[in-house]
Amino acid sequence: MLKLTLESLLVKSISKNRVVSITCLINHDQINIFDLINLTFHKNEQIAFRSAWILENIYIKYQDRFLPHAAYFLEKYPLQNNLSCRRHYGKILALMSHKKANPVLQEVLYQQDTQQLAEKTFEWLIDEKVPVAIKSFCLNILANLSPKHGWIKDELLQTIDYLIDKESIGFFSKAKKIRQQLK
DSSP states (O other): OOHHHHHHHTSSOOOHHHHHHHHHGGGGTOOOHHHHHHHTTOSSHHHHHHHHHHHHHHHHHOHHHHGGGHHHHHHHGGGOOOHHHHHHHHHHHHHHHSTTSOHHHHHHHHTSOHHHHHHHHHHHHHOTTSOHHHHHHHHHHHHHHTTTOHHHHHHHHHHHHHHTTTSOHHHHHHHHHHHHHHO
């Protein structure tokens, strides 16, 4: 699918069903994932958000199609400034870094500069403007990356202690699970 055609599909509000149907276009080679990742940085925040939503769905349903673009996604991750897109980017990286993730995707991840990914994820975690849903994914990402970077565990536990009184009950619940994971 041409970038302009995909972009035109994303101008108007779309439902979950529409996201699923657009995601299915990947099976017919009608979506260029490289272009889709670039659309997540569109100046129109709604187009960017909808693109990220579709990208997340492609990651979940068509990992084999996402795989050739995984390194490009990881390169773009630290540059994402749209909060709506960060939620989807965070979820993708949380899934990608999970110990039960596709081993090929894990290998792509660990060949990247995960130090930079961890640092950016910490920035998102401590940013007061970042919603708790994104922070939840940040906790997962950092816990998942901690075996590769020994410094993450102590820094993450200290950050959780700092944020625990500042965030919602949802954050508290997630923090409790992350503490268990880090033991």
